[in-house]
Every structure is written in structure tokens, then in C-alpha cells.
Amino acid sequence: MQIADNFSKNAPLPLKGGGTTSPETSAQLRRMRQRYRFIHLRRSFRFWWYRILIVLIGTLVATQLGPLLLSYPKEIIGGAAALVLIFWAIRRLEFGLILFALCATAISPKALSLKSVDIYPAHILVFLLLFVILAQMAFRVREYTLPSFWTIWPQLGLIAMAIISEIMIQVTWIQLVPHHLNTTPLIYSQVLGIIMYCFPLMTIIITTACVSINERLIEGVQRAFLIAGALAALVIGFEFKRIGADIYTFRYTEPVIIYMSLRALAQLMGLAAIIAYVRLLTAKSRKEFLLCAVLLVMYLASVYFTLENSWWVEVAVAFVVITLVYSRRLALTLGVLCLPLLPLLKGELAKLQSVKSADAYRLIIWQDSLRLWEKRPILGVGPGNFWPYDQVFTQLPFLLRNFNNTGLGVAHNGTLQILGELGPLGVVFFYSFVAVVVYTAFRIYRRSKAPEERDDRRLALICIGLVLGSIAGDFFSGSFFLPPRQIGSFQDLPQVLSTWIMFGCLFYKDKIWRKAQQTLKFNDAQPELG
Numbered sequence: 001m002q003i004a005d006n007f008s009k010n011a012p013l014p015l016k017g018g019g020t021t022s023p024e025t026s027a028q029l030r031r032m033r034q035r036y037r038f039i040h041l042r043r044s045f046r047f048w049w050y051r052i053l054i055v056l057i058g059t060l061v062a063t064q065l066g067p068l069l070l071s072y073p074k075e076i077i078g079g080a081a082a083l084v085l086i087f088w089a090i091r092r093l094e095f096g097l098i099l100f101a102l103c104a105t106a107i108s109p110k111a112l113s114l115k116s117v118d119i120y121p122a123h124i125l126v127f128l129l130l131f132v133i134l135a136q137m138a139f140r141v142r143e144y145t146l147p148s149f150w151t152i153w154p155q156l157g158l159i160a161m162a163i164i165s166e167i168m169i170q171v172t173w174i175q176l177v178p179h180h181l182n183t184t185p186l187i188y189s190q191v192l193g194i195i196m197y198c199f200p201l202m203t204i205i206i207t208t209a210c211v212s213i214n215e216r217l218i219e220g221v222q223r224a225f226l227i228a229g230a231l232a233a234l235v236i237g238f239e240f241k242r243i244g245a246d247i248y249t250f251r252y253t254e255p256v257i258i259y260m261s262l263r264a265l266a267q268l269m270g271l272a273a274i275i276a277y278v279r280l281l282t283a284k285s286r287k288e289f290l291l292c293a294v295l296l297v298m299y300l301a302s303v304y305f306t307l308e309n310s311w312w313v314e315v316a317v318a319f320v321v322i323t324l325v326y327s328r329r330l331a332l333t334l335g336v337l338c339l340p341l342l343p344l345l346k347g348e349l350a351k352l353q354s355v356k357s358a359d360a361y362r363l364i365i366w367q368d369s370l371r372l373w374e375k376r377p378i379l380g381v382g383p384g385n386f387w388p389y390d391q392v393f394t395q396l397p398f399l400l401r402n403f404n405n406t407g408l409g410v411a412h413n414g415t416l417q418i419l420g421e422l423g424p425l426g427v428v429f430f431y432s433f434v435a436v437v438v439y440t441a442f443r444i445y446r447r448s449k450a451p452e453e454r455d456d457r458r459l460a461l462i463c464i465g466l467v468l469g470s471i472a473g474d475f476f477s478g479s480f481f482l483p484p485r486q487i488g489s490f491q492d493l494p495q496v497l498s499t500w501i502m503f504g505c506l507f508y509k510d511k512i513w514r515k516a517q518q519t520l521k522f523n524d525a526q527p528e529l530g
Helices: 023-068 073-091 093-103 121-138 149-171 186-211 217-243 262-281 286-306 309-326 328-355 357-375 386-393 414-422 424-447 451-474 487-529
Strands: 112-114 117-119
Touching (some): 093 121, 093 487, 121 487, 149 414, 149 424, 149 487, 186 217, 217 262, 217 451, 262 309, 262 451, 262 487, 286 309, 309 451, 357 386, 357 414, 386 414, 414 451, 424 451
Antiparallel strands (some): 112 117
């Protein structure tokens, strides 16, 4: 970049017809030279300051960490790459959203550990991107589109209920319940639980703000999930064949592949399968149809191999709902074709019941959740307190009561988890959000009839299937919308943020429609005012 400096050194030109300049003209030209000299200095500073800062930081880091490169190559190289990615995520928020979407999947490794809390890149990017967006809005650097209040009020209600419930449980604490979790003071889990309730709203705000820069990011996010899902499907297929496992032993033989848990992989491929199925139904060319069909088969096979049957339920319900909304005739045809497969399905379910014998305790776990809720039926026990209360009042067999070994201490049901933490009003806010998503998606789908609005129809179908499928799967797992609010579940938070990114894209489309309606009403009212 070349910065012009045309006025700082030039002498004043003589007046027309010869002679010299008057004192007033000379003073005016002197002030102009000073002004342009200041402009030149300011532009030079804006252009060079961060480049010089990067060179200085790079030199300092190289001198300090260079000797450690041979001892800790992964940490040093990974940290350097992370700094570069974070810099571009801040400088280009469009890139930041795509990076955030990829980090919200199973392919993103752990960044660091703070005592018993695992921190992932998605955790860091949420706060970083939100800070950049709010700072730019505060200093009027850029205007962003934020979600409408009518789409996020249930999330605001959940956050308010989390704070109120946490305050009240401190006043009405049951003496039998300890104030620590193992050796960790319970206050850490309580604060972390409230923060976890804020993550969905922060994700929605980040998504709507970034998409307002470029609407093509909605398509970019979907493609990012499809690519990440394809990579995960290849990894699962290769590992499944390498160890020679079958569908009934793979989940227990390989609960973690490299650094990716099967649960996180199932979450990613369930979302990718929903996106691929919608694009398959709405494909505009044979090439796109065949590509989506191949990807869909890969995703479904990989979800099947994981034996994560809660995600089987999510995908099945999502496909049924999407097909019904798209075409009732197609849904009826596929239903008739699937009737001969019912005996095969019954046999597979019988085999699963014999393999997953631990699921027989799910009813006892649900009863424990209701028993815990009865202790504080109005406001619940608050975020972060479900585990210690459940540890005291559980009726599980004695060998299963050590939650550190069994991984229990949660409701294994999203509704019961919220009921135990926030009480009935928290459940009302939770299902209100589901209703808001379904209503918003249906409204966008019904008004997007033109061919050029095909992407809006796709987005609406994806969100309808995703939210209703997740509700069905959440009935058996409790980790589809938000993992249990406690320290041990914080590492599972990134995998559900991909769902909230899709909802953020939907709410952006809704906000654009609301703005258009307000502008139309204002223009219609102008002649009357005149």
C-alpha cells in the first residue's frame, strides 16, 4: 500500500498573474499542510501498527519458545497455528463463523485443561467473537443484525431462572448434601452451570451478527458440517474395519477414536445426515442428488455403527418430520415401502436390549430425578447441584452409586434435568423455545415459494427436523440441546453448539423478514401522515 504525501513539503504556489501570497493565504496553507501531515501520520500508523506488533511478538515468542520446540512440538506448533487462526477470526468475522462451526464438531481437539475442566476451541471462540462484535457495535465500527426479542425470550427466561434458582437453593440448602464435589468446591460447578445456560444465546447472537455481513455464510456453514461429517464417517468406517468389530461391540471396544468420542461423532453425523437429506429432497440437478445420496448413506451407516441409539431416534424422527412437511404423498409412499422392514426392525431392537443391558436402569434414574425435584418443587436445586443431590437421594443399586465410576448423576432426560435444576417454569421456557423454533421455521418455509428462495426452504426444513428430532433424542439422552450443567459435562458442550448455530441462521432470516415488514408498514403509513 502506498500512502500519498502531496502537501507536507510543497511550497505555496504564487497567485494568479504573479506576485506573492498574502499573510492570510500563507497561514491558511500552513494550516492545510499541518492537517494533511497529521492525516498522513494517522494513515501510516493504522497501516503499520499491527504489522510491527506482530513482528515484535513473533520475535519475542521465537526467542522464548524456540528452545522448547524439540521437547513440546505439538504444543508449540499448535499454539502458533491457533494464534494465526484467532487473528484471522477477529479480523474477518466471516472466517470466524466458519472456524467456530468447525470447532463445534467432533473433529476439533481439546485446547487445554484447567484442573478438572477441559477447554475446547469452541469455548474460547464464543467469548472472543462475542467480545469483538459487541466492541464494534459499541464504537459504531460496524452495524450488525441481532436476533429479535420474540425469538430469544425463552433463552433469557432460562438464564434468569438459572440465576434465581441458584440464589434460592443457597438459602434452602439441605444439610445432608455436601458443598463439594469430590475434592472440588461446589461453587465452581454452580458458576459453570449458569455460564453453560448462556452459551446458546451467545451462539445465536454471534451467528446472526456474522451472517448479517454475508448471507452466503448460511450455505458455507452447512457445507462445513457436511465436510466435517464426511471426514468423521471415513474415520469411523476405517476404524470399524480395522478392529474387525461388529455393531454390538464397536461402541464398547472403541468409545474414543483418536481424540474424538463416539457420542460427539454421532452428534455431528446426525446433523450432517439431516442436512444431506434436505438437500437430497430439494436437489436441483442430478449431480447434486447423487452427491447428497452418497453422503447420506455414509452418515447413516456411521451413526448406525456408533450404537448411539439416542441419535438413531433423532435422525429417524427428523426424517419423518421433514418428509411430512415436504410432501405428504412422499411420506405415505415411503411408509408403505418400509412396512416389510418392521420384522427386521423388531429383531434388531431385541438384540440391542440384550447388548445394552445398562439401559434397564434408565427408569430408576428417571425416578431418582423426580425424587430430587420433589425436594425443591418450585425452583429446583439450581445449575451444578443435580449431581450432589442425586448422589444422596438415589435409589440405584449399591454398585452403581459411585457416580465417578459409572458416569451417572444426571437425569438422562433433558426435560427431567431442567425440571430438577430450574423447576416447572424452567421446563416451560425450554419448550417455549422449541415452539418458537418450529413456528419460525414453518413461517419461513410457507412464504419461501419462489425458486430463488430455495435456500430459505432448505434452512427451514433442516431446523424443523433438527429441533423435533433433538427433542425425541433428548428424551433418552439429555445432551442434545445442552449437556447437564456441571463440571464433568462441560467438555460435551461444543458438540451441541452446532445445533444452535443452525438456529441462529434461522433467526437471522426471521429478523430480516421482520425488518422488511416494519419498513413496508412505515411506507404504507407515509401518505396518511402527509
